[in-house]
Amino acid sequence: MLDPLSWGARLASALVYPRTLDDFVGLVAPLRSRRAHHAEVVLVRRETYDTVTLVLRPGPHFPAHRAGQHTALTLEIDGVRRTRVFSIASAEPRAGERHRTIELTIRARPSGLVTPRLTGRDARALREGDIVELGAPRGDFVLGTPVPDRLLLVSGGSGITPVMAMLRTLVARRHRGEVVFLTWAKSPRDTLFRAELDAIAKAAPLTCPGLRIAVVHGPMSEGDLAARVPDLASWEVFACGPSGMLDVVRADLRKHGDLTKLHTEQFSAPTRPPAPEGEGGEVTFARSGKTAEGRGPILPMAEGAGLRPKHGCRIGICHTCVCRKVSGTTRDTATGALSTDGDVDIRICTSEPVGPVVVDL
Amino acid sequence: MTHTTLSPSELESFGAEIDALLTRTKADLGERDTRYIRRVVRVQRGLEAAGRALLFASGFSPLFPVVWALGTGALAASKILENMEIGHNVLHGQYDFTNDPTLSSQTYEWDIVCPSEQWRHSHNVLHHTYTNVRGVDHDLGYRMLRVDPSQPWTPLALLQPLSTLVLGLLFQWGVAAHDIDMPKYLFRPSERTEEQREKVRELFAKAKKQLRKDYVLFPLLAGPFALHVLAGNLVANVVRNVWSFLVIFCGHFPEGTETFPPEALDGETRGGFYLRQLRGSANFEGSWLLHVASGHLSHQIEHHMFPDVPAHRYPEMAREVRAICGKYGVAYNSSSLSSQVWSVAKKIVRLAFPSAGGDATPTAA
Ligand code: FES
Numbered sequence: 001m002l003d004p005l006s007w008g009a010r011l012a013s014a015l016v017y018p019r020t021l022d023d024f025v026g027l028v029a030p031l032r033s034r035r036a037h038h039a040e041v042v043l044v045r046r047e048t049y050d051t052v053t054l055v056l057r058p059g060p061h062f063p064a065h066r067a068g069q070h071t072a073l074t075l076e077i078d079g080v081r082r083t084r085v086f087s088i089a090s091a092e093p094r095a096g097e098r099h100r101t102i103e104l105t106i107r108a109r110p111s112g113l114v115t116p117r118l119t120g121r122d123a124r125a126l127r128e129g130d131i132v133e134l135g136a137p138r139g140d141f142v143l144g145t146p147v148p149d150r151l152l153l154v155s156g157g158s159g160i161t162p163v164m165a166m167l168r169t170l171v172a173r174r175h176r177g178e179v180v181f182l183t184w185a186k187s188p189r190d191t192l193f194r195a196e197l198d199a200i201a202k203a204a205p206l207t208c209p210g211l212r213i214a215v216v217h218g219p220m221s222e223g224d225l226a227a228r229v230p231d232l233a234s235w236e237v238f239a240c241g242p243s244g245m246l247d248v249v250r251a252d253l254r255k256h257g258d259l260t261k262l263h264t265e266q267f268s269a270p271t272r273p274p275a276p277e278g279e280g281g282e283v284t285f286a287r288s289g290k291t292a293e294g295r296g297p298i299l300p301m302a303e304g305a306g307l308r309p310k311h312g313c314r315i316g317i318c319h320t321c322v323c324r325k326v327s328g329t330t331r332d333t334a335t336g337a338l339s340t341d342g343d344v345d346i347r348i349c350t351s352e353p354v355g356p357v358v359v360d361l
Numbered sequence: 362m363t364h365t366t367l368s369p370s371e372l373e374s375f376g377a378e379i380d381a382l383l384t385r386t387k388a389d390l391g392e393r394d395t396r397y398i399r400r401v402v403r404v405q406r407g408l409e410a411a412g413r414a415l416l417f418a419s420g421f422s423p424l425f426p427v428v429w430a431l432g433t434g435a436l437a438a439s440k441i442l443e444n445m446e447i448g449h450n451v452l453h454g455q456y457d458f459t460n461d462p463t464l465s466s467q468t469y470e471w472d473i474v475c476p477s478e479q480w481r482h483s484h485n486v487l488h489h490t491y492t493n494v495r496g497v498d499h500d501l502g503y504r505m506l507r508v509d510p511s512q513p514w515t516p517l518a519l520l521q522p523l524s525t526l527v528l529g530l531l532f533q534w535g536v537a538a539h540d541i542d543m544p545k546y547l548f549r550p551s552e553r554t555e556e557q558r559e560k561v562r563e564l565f566a567k568a569k570k571q572l573r574k575d576y577v578l579f580p581l582l583a584g585p586f587a588l589h590v591l592a593g594n595l596v597a598n599v600v601r602n603v604w605s606f607l608v609i610f611c612g613h614f615p616e617g618t619e620t621f622p623p624e625a626l627d628g629e630t631r632g633g634f635y636l637r638q639l640r641g642s643a644n645f646e647g648s649w650l651l652h653v654a655s656g657h658l659s660h661q662i663e664h665h666m667f668p669d670v671p672a673h674r675y676p677e678m679a680r681e682v683r684a685i686c687g688k689y690g691v692a693y694n695s696s697s698l699s700s701q702v703w704s705v706a707k708k709i710v711r712l713a714f715p716s717a718g719g720d721a722t723p724t725a726a
Binding site: 011014015016017018019023024026027035036076078079080081082083312313315316317318319320322332334335336337341344345347 | 388403462
């Protein structure tokens, strides 16, 4: 069989070897790259004093997301690529349609490396026209089909983003069922999408007659859900917020509702400050399922646990022992530099754990 | 007066000063380095595309020799940049800090017949860890040349002025054969290991693709001008070979570079490691362009002290290394490119003959 297109592609790949076609495509038209999804930043909009909305236009191969899913955003900060996961806040496209843009609304985590550089008055990490990398949308925190008759969307803080995507989707579809949207925020000035929520609520009688929206300020406490939603057990609940809040939701549903109808998404991993000097830690070797505990470089720890990782010099110069750190903090024994990101390569012969660490070995 | 040994306490503080420079530089790595390497990558891709296009066009052009020479030059320059400033340095992990998969030491494949994986073993592990240690660092003469008086003389050495020239022309093949220990593989088939066989298979697979694009596909695409393209590609490859050969030979073989007995490794401290790298390496001086074209291996001393620091930082680090060496009174071997080339050439010719005082010059210490 002679498929000219695939023959053309094979010839082109052979001509550019050992580069790939993508190495060239990526230079001139990054959005068309096949190696990874990219998106152009079309708008950077300040949402509140510590949040920002990025409107992104992904390339043609980017799969449509479902409301409630998240994506991994990779951008370069001070020359280092950093990846963080954010919920997509914009409505999902109609079946068979492709979206032109997606939106991420991001709140600064004060101890973070990435988010403070995106938000605030003088954020300079991203500007309109920049290209970022995006992971394919993932997650099963999504509305089923058909959408349940009685839908309760609960959120706290920046946990509002995935349920906002659901709300926006339902409004765009002029959904006819009953929907209650409850969101908790610290204060009015911390409330995300305030104007839009008002507008949606005002138009609801015409667009989604069964929709009710309430913004509550202050912390959520037990009994709040039952007080606001009658007959709690008859609602399918989607909740996203900090872990303390999700505990309250669970407690309420246990008492007054139906826990099997609860879907949750926890929006941010708790941040852990680096442990004090030379503390050591527990290393989990994800692939082999083994663990080791101690101080000093990870390579001997792995060997002590019966693993045989690739290595060469054992003094940090050859990069043979490089492997993927899934999560946790490590310290470079030569320079003392800390590595706090997940999903990065480290040299295990000169990296020691600082607290719990997971490596792909 | 300079000397090459330091007392243990001097050695320790010498090591600490070099370590401090390393720590300071690593802490400063960031946007400047990422921007630099991306720019080099863009220039290299541009040169490659331009070179290939000009070679195609040369057949149609009335100015054939000029266009052909320009195309060949651009292609040679692109191959040199790719091998030296991008490939070699990326494979050292100099840009691993960026987390960019296209600049990762673990996955980058460079444009030369030697598979990256094999190179990382013979070069990063053996050569950089055991630099100039006799019997362990096979870069000392590449298993075929006598580059140190302590290596035993055999009549074969008489041929080495000639074989060095041949090695220079075919340098990428020498590099490719290196990790496999090709002479042994060829002449002692009974001792072949499965690992060696696997490496030979990988090498063949890669060599096939390299040869196919430069000597079959690109020429065929040029139709009636196939020979122009083929000749341009061949010359570009040879130019790259000779240039990288010169750079590498000037790094460890000029007069004044030392070799070490295996015992040198016993209980070697960090300071000792740095000092051995210093004593076994040599720099050459020149313009900015020369440094870039050499992948900054013009700063072989700094490269051996800091193999995974982005190489474009070496010139600024060299000023400090030099000052530290001055302070401790240890020699810092640096000279112009031409004088280092001359120095290597003389040594290769001289060592082609048995050493004057027998071969009793520094063997084991
Ligand atoms: S074993 Fe060489 S860098 Fe870790």
